[in-house]
Amino acid sequence: xxxxxxxxxxxxxxxxxxxAMAAEMxxxxxxxxHIAERGAYKGGxxxxxxxxxxxxxVRDGRTLTTDGPFAETKEALGGxxxxxxxxxxxxxxxxxxxPGATHGSIEVRPIVDFSAEIAQASAGxxxxxxx
Amino acid sequence: xxxxxxxxxxxxxxxxxxxxxxxxxxxxxADQEDPMPITDDRLRLIFTCCHPALPMDARVxxxxxxxxxxxxxxxxxxxxxxEPTLAQRLVRxxxxxxxxxxxxxxxxxDVLPERLDGVLRVLYLVYNEGYAASxxxxxxxxxxxxxxxxxxxxxxxxxxxxxxxxxxLALMLLHDARRDARTxxxxxxxxxxxxxxxxxxxxxxxxxxxxxxQALQAGRPGPYQLQAAIAAVHDAAASPDDTDWRRIVGLYxxxxxIDASPVVALNRAVAVAMADGPSxxxxxxxGLLAGGALDDYPYLHAARADLLRRxxxxxxxxxxxxxxxxxxxxxxxxxxxxxxxxxxxxxxxxTDGRAAERRPID
Numbered sequence: 001x002x003x004x005x006x007x008x009x010x011x012x013x014x015x016x017x018x019x020a021m022a023a024e025m026x027x028x029x030x031x032x033x034h035i036a037e038r039g040a041y042k043g044g045x046x047x048x049x050x051x052x053x054x055x056x057x058v059r060d061g062r063t064l065t066t067d068g069p070f071a072e073t074k075e076a077l078g079g080x081x082x083x084x085x086x087x088x089x090x091x092x093x094x095x096x097x098x099p100g101a102t103h104g105s106i107e108v109r110p111i112v113d114f115s116a117e118i119a120q121a122s123a124g125x126x127x128x129x130x131x
Numbered sequence: 132x133x134x135x136x137x138x139x140x141x142x143x144x145x146x147x148x149x150x151x152x153x154x155x156x157x158x159x160x161a162d163q164e165d166p167m168p169i170t171d172d173r174l175r176l177i178f179t180c181c182h183p184a185l186p187m188d189a190r191v192x193x194x195x196x197x198x199x200x201x202x203x204x205x206x207x208x209x210x211x212x213x214e215p216t217l218a219q220r221l222v223r224x225x226x227x228x229x230x231x232x233x234x235x236x237x238x239x240x241d242v243l244p245e246r247l248d249g250v251l252r253v254l255y256l257v258y259n260e261g262y263a264a265s266x267x268x269x270x271x272x273x274x275x276x277x278x279x280x281x282x283x284x285x286x287x288x289x290x291x292x293x294x295x296x297x298x299x300l301a302l303m304l305l306h307d308a309r310r311d312a313r314t315x316x317x318x319x320x321x322x323x324x325x326x327x328x329x330x331x332x333x334x335x336x337x338x339x340x341x342x343x344x345q346a347l348q349a350g351r352p353g354p355y356q357l358q359a360a361i362a363a364v365h366d367a368a369a370s371p372d373d374t375d376w377r378r379i380v381g382l383y384x385x386x387x388x389i390d391a392s393p394v395v396a397l398n399r400a401v402a403v404a405m406a407d408g409p410s411x412x413x414x415x416x417x418g419l420l421a422g423g424a425l426d427d428y429p430y431l432h433a434a435r436a437d438l439l440r441r442x443x444x445x446x447x448x449x450x451x452x453x454x455x456x457x458x459x460x461x462x463x464x465x466x467x468x469x470x471x472x473x474x475x476x477x478x479x480x481x482t483d484g485r486a487a488e489r490r491p492i493d
Contacts, residue, residue, distance in 0.1 A: 001232050086232075086234075087232045087233070087234035088182075088184055088231045088232050088233045088234060089233075089234050089238065089242070092184075093242075108231075110230055110231045110232065
């Protein structure tokens with residue numbers, strides 16, 4: 001099963017020393033190597049800061065473009081990994097290894113498996129019991 | 132080929148969903164006469180139900196529903212939640228177990244301690260809801276404490292080397308031993324110092340004391356073991372005056388080092404007041420009141436009121452009791468506080484009266 005590990009944190013200011021930045025990068029590279037060796041790495045990207053973001057909405061056929069992120073929050077999405085894990089605990093284990101977990105937060109979100117969804121829909125879902 | 136792979140995946144998926152559903156629903160609400168079979172399956176299920184990825188209220192409900200013998204309507208009544216709300220909570224939790232694939236297994240050793248803490252917290256919460264219940268009906272509350280003790284016993288049997296699990300079981304037993312003495316004929320609350328100690332359950336106390344001793348021998352003291360040790364000191368005293376308050380203050384000191392919460396500090400202040408007199412205890416409580424964290428905590432105001440009462444500061448005591456009264460919903464606690472307010476007001480009138488009589492002579 002695949003999980004998205006969404007890395008939230010305060011965006012680094014321009015005053016971060018180069019060596020600290022390099023150490024952080026190396027820590028991320030080490031993590032990426034670790035999960036790649038285990039065959040768990042399915043993808044990952046770092047995002048440019050929210051100051052570079054543009055938000056787009058289409059309303060009544062008109063494209064509305066605004067500067068900045070969708071929501072101004074103290075902790076912003078800074079990057080993500082997609083991992084293959086046997087269960088939530090394994091995914092939590094990976095999330096805890098992400099360098100950003102020590103100063104920001106990692107949101108673990110299961111990824112929808114459309115092949116399973118479609119198969120289940122065509123088979124008819126078992127009715128939910130309310131007990 | 133592709134279709135066949137999909138079919139296989141679908142079958143696996145449905146099989147897994149059905150297996151979890153079966154675990155969560157088919158476990159027979161326990162036959163009270165018949166001790167539940169203690170198996171590794173039950174231990175796995177405890178960790179699934181108490182998984183930190185589930186909201187706390189769902190963990191409690193799921194644990195009681197699948198491991199305890201309680202039905203959905205009973206749990207709903209115990210926590211004063213409408214039945215559909217509780218059913219919905221359970222359905223959502225089960226859906227998350229399936230969709231996020233919360234594992235059905237005992238966590239590996241590196242995360243076991245923190246996961247076990249979570250399980251113990253759920254059981255402690257269930258017990259407390261039954262014991263100290265801020266609201267709810269008496270019969271159901273009695274079942275909650277019974278369930279919590281039974282689940283803690285199961286946990287201790289399955290994880291015999293975890294001192295905090297043993298400590299929690301001991302803590303529950305040592306409090307439960309006083310249950311019959313804790314309320315009067317009208318259901319009103321009777322404080323520890325006023326309880327008829329001959330009504331305490333000596334067998335439970337004996338079992339609890341032995342368990343605390345066993346747990347502490349491991350040399351890894353934790354909050355449940357220390358709280359159980361405190362309860363054991365109370366339970367060992369033949370009368371309130373025989374209580375070893377020095378020892379209790381010492382245990383609270385140890386507890387405060389692990390858990391720096393204001394509630395622990397408040398309990399320590401109560402013990403200090405018993406060991407050294409009301410004034411030093413009151414000084415600590417005034418500090419807590421100024422700190423503000425316990426402003427909405429009725430027991431701080433009630434404990435402060437009690438020390439003010441002992442110091443003969445009737446008016447301040449009455450004010451503090453009134454503040455506690457506005458913060459509590461439990462009927463027997465409210466009745467107790469109302470009695471105390473009436474006493475303080477009478478005491479104040481008596482002193483005022485004497486002062487008034489004296490004044491013309493002065």
